[in-house]
Amino acid sequence: MATVTFDRATRRFSDDGPPAVDALDLEIADGEFMVLVGPSGCGKSTSLRMVAGLEPVQSGAIRIDGRDVGGMAPKARDVAMVFQNYALYPNMTVAGNMGFALRNAGVGKADTDARVEQVARMLELENLLDRKPAKLSGGQRQRVAMGRAIVRRPKVFCMDEPLSNLDAKLRVNTRAQIATLQKDLGVTTLYVTHDQVEAMTMGHRVAVLRDGVLQQVDGPREIYTRPANVFVAGFMGSPQMCLVDAAVTDATARIGEAVIDVPRSVGPTVTIGFRPESWVVGTAGTPGSLRARVELVEELGSEQFVYCAADLDLRGGRVVVRADHRVRYAVGDEVGLTPIADELYWFDGVTGIRLDV
Numbered sequence: 001m002a003t004v005t006f007d008r009a010t011r012r013f014s015d016d017g018p019p020a021v022d023a024l025d026l027e028i029a030d031g032e033f034m035v036l037v038g039p040s041g042c043g044k045s046t047s048l049r050m051v052a053g054l055e056p057v058q059s060g061a062i063r064i065d066g067r068d069v070g071g072m073a074p075k076a077r078d079v080a081m082v083f084q085n086y087a088l089y090p091n092m093t094v095a096g097n098m099g100f101a102l103r104n105a106g107v108g109k110a111d112t113d114a115r116v117e118q119v120a121r122m123l124e125l126e127n128l129l130d131r132k133p134a135k136l137s138g139g140q141r142q143r144v145a146m147g148r149a150i151v152r153r154p155k156v157f158c159m160d161e162p163l164s165n166l167d168a169k170l171r172v173n174t175r176a177q178i179a180t181l182q183k184d185l186g187v188t189t190l191y192v193t194h195d196q197v198e199a200m201t202m203g204h205r206v207a208v209l210r211d212g213v214l215q216q217v218d219g220p221r222e223i224y225t226r227p228a229n230v231f232v233a234g235f236m237g238s239p240q241m242c243l244v245d246a247a248v249t250d251a252t253a254r255i256g257e258a259v260i261d262v263p264r265s266v267g268p269t270v271t272i273g274f275r276p277e278s279w280v281v282g283t284a285g286t287p288g289s290l291r292a293r294v295e296l297v298e299e300l301g302s303e304q305f306v307y308c309a310a311d312l313d314l315r316g317g318r319v320v321v322r323a324d325h326r327v328r329y330a331v332g333d334e335v336g337l338t339p340i341a342d343e344l345y346w347f348d349g350v351t352g353i354r355l356d357v
């Protein structure tokens with residue numbers, strides 16, 4: 001059990017470019033499940049690898065249980081890493097793979113076997129211990145990789161996109177399994193993903209990175225309902241929040257035909273964020289509604305997302321609306337979209353920082 005502290009931890013790969021991880025400040029509590037999320041190249045893996053000792057920290061520090069691990073070899077840190085490409089040893093059985101690190105560390109055979117068996121039960125691998133990896137399914141292999149890390153009883157788990165090789169359904173199951181397992185084991189965990197659904201569902205807290213810079217760290221619900229800025233707001237949530245730049249005149253903002261009261265004086269430009277669930281879909285021409293044309297309907301059974309085109313200063317993409325699944329929409333339909341006023345997000349048009357209104 002351990003705390004992990006990033007203290008202005010920085011890693012650059014070249015002298016002239018920006019750092020891959022830039023003065024990262026992050027405190028992970030004992031037993032906490034912390035998810036690092038962000039787009040490709042934002043520095044997630046590098047952050048994790050610094051904890052494991054696979055990347056140097058060039059300035060600042062990383063501390064495990066308060067102790068600076070800068071000069072410490074990876075082996076001495078007691079951190080178990082699960083990679084996306086968790087190469088198992090093909091010639092070893094499941095039991096052999098799981099026990100490998102223990103035997104290497106000089107743990108006796110009887111102890112190793114006992115620990116492997118215990119973890120195998122936990123992961124429902126006990127009937128597969130004699131099999132070779134080639135004869136396992138993707139999900140089973142993934143569990144062996146997890147098991148290999150768990151048997152070590154490390155202070156810290158570092159998991160780098162461990163689910164990305166699994167198919168969608170298996171991902172959902174395994175996602176829940178890992179979260180439960182982490183809770184039972186109580187091992188401090190850093191979990192990297194670029195999948196915002198994984199981030200929202202698995203973590204106690206979520207740290208959102210962009211270009212090596214921490215944007216926000218908070219509980220999943222807070223990240224969704226109180227995003228620090230336009231970037232976090234746009235990244236977290238699926239389908240993505242629709243962001244519209246608007247000019248403010250006389251305390252109102254015009255979004256196409258829709259006129260929206262601006263809650264307080266926010267400066268001449270503002271970015272307004274609309275979640276898919278924060279529109280009411282009505283007929284075109286409804287007073288105060290935005291006229292839009294249906295371009296795509298995504299049927300999900302219990303709900304549907306209707307993608308619309310509208311004459312707006314939209315930051316990429318389309319207006320996405322979650323609509324009642326009982327109503328049918330067809331491509332080309334004209335609709336009137338009325339925003340739900342108290343569910344909108346307001347951002348400073350220049351800095352992108354969310355405004356508390």
Ligand SMILES: Nc1ncnc2c1ncn2[C@@H]1O[C@H](COP(=O)(O)OP(=O)(O)OP(=O)(O)O)[C@@H](O)[C@H]1O
Nearest residue numbers: 013020021038039040041042043044045046047194
């Ligand atoms: N060994 C390396 N040499 C040079 N640059 C690197 C190296 N490893 C990573 N980088 C750069 O550092 C930045 C952060 O990379 P990192 O692998 O941490 O991103 P990531 O968030 O894990 O992305 P992904 O989701 O694609 O895995 C990127 O711009 C990447 O190109």
Ligand SMILES: [Mg+2]
Nearest residue numbers: 044045046160
């Ligand atoms: Mg990565």
